[in-house]
Amino acid sequence: MKLRATARLRALIPALALAGCTGWQSAIDVHGASAISLKHLIVVIMATCSVVWALVIATLIVALWRRREARESAIALDPRRQRRMTLAVGGAVAATVIVISAFTVSSFFTTRQLTAAGADDLTIKVRGLQWWWGVEYFGSKPELRFETANEIHIPVGRNVRVQLEGLDVIHSFWVPSLAGKQDLIPGRPNEITIRAERAGVYRGQCAEFCGLQHAHMAFFVVAEEQRAFEAWTALQRDNAVASSDAEVIAGQRVFLSRPCAACHAIRGTAANGKIGPDLTHVGGRKYIAAGLLETTRGSLAAWIADPQTLKPGNNMPMVPLAAEELRSVSAYLASLK
């Protein structure tokens, strides 16, 4: 009985390890053109390297186990053995050159897809900051542009051109299920193409160590059908919703009269700070603080009350608020759908 339990436990370990390869952030569980070809590249390189490794180990074992003849003379004195040795070494060198060249050429063609989208495709700008992502959407007219943060919506089945800009240190934009990595380097505009073949939510993560909270610099790509995407963009373009709820109105007052408005913008109000994330529709985003907490009124209140405990070192200060103020300001932010 005990033995069977141990065996079951042992079978669970590889299953658990493999389970880590699926889900909303995985270079193996792919749903975008670029990520699919990158996965092919991973498979081809892994398979080839496994065969090469097996051949090398087999050769090594044979060489170690083979019985040597005691009276073997120097190779140079035996033309037949010399020719055989030259062929073996030459063959191994040629195979190495062919394999490496094939890898180089195929990875060159695969990485070309990283920037497949052109000027005609949907273009968005993503800015990397310590430790969150600013997202800007453009339109055919200037009044159609809007800003959001840490959440990118894209239409399914279309190439999206993501222009990347680092504003403080080097970050890296990585949505493993949709595309490869691309760095955001201060002073050097970069871009990457993302494309989702299937609707869903894909997690992205900063992939270049950028300081204390690098691990908490996540974002989400929401791929949705064209109509849902258009509805989302129309909503995001709008100013913040006005409410008649007394607590929400009190919360807005707190937001505007306390230091919040110095750094954050809420379109439609006097708050137009440009330093922190745009909060016009913060209540409608899935997560706050770059993927740290799910958006709820409670998590908003916890974050405002003590940001340095939840995400030490981030640039949001602890603003002293009375309990009633905290309650109303969190109601206000949660209402901003």
Next chain:
Amino acid sequence: MRTFPGFLIVALAAAGCQREERQLRLDPPVVAALEQIALMPNRISGTPPQIYFALDRPYEENAYNLSQGKRLYSWFGCKACHADGQGGATTEQIWQLAGYVQTIGAYSAKTAAPSRNDEKQTRPAENRAPAAKLFDEGPTPVHTDQGPTP
């Protein structure tokens, strides 16, 4: 005896490890104590509170605090008036700003007033005074509301 210089080099290098210790979350009592600035009777100049010296002047001696200060200087647009420490605003602008700033506190009524906000007012208009009676300051923030350090 020959190992002495080597030991000295390692000790000197290790001493550098203490150069920069970041305190990312101030304890609420420290925040409250840091607000106890001893102001001059004109309420402009004064001297830092005792705790500031007890903590070894962390805002002048700590590289992290200094670079956060540099970040805030650029973020909050301080450069617009103060440039790189040599003055950026013109004489006329300084007079205009000083005139407006006096109306924010609004301790006395004026017949002249700046234009109204385009957005919703978050405070009584500048020419309605005395402000102390008109401001609904709401509940007083108390730092201890934020609880002890976890």
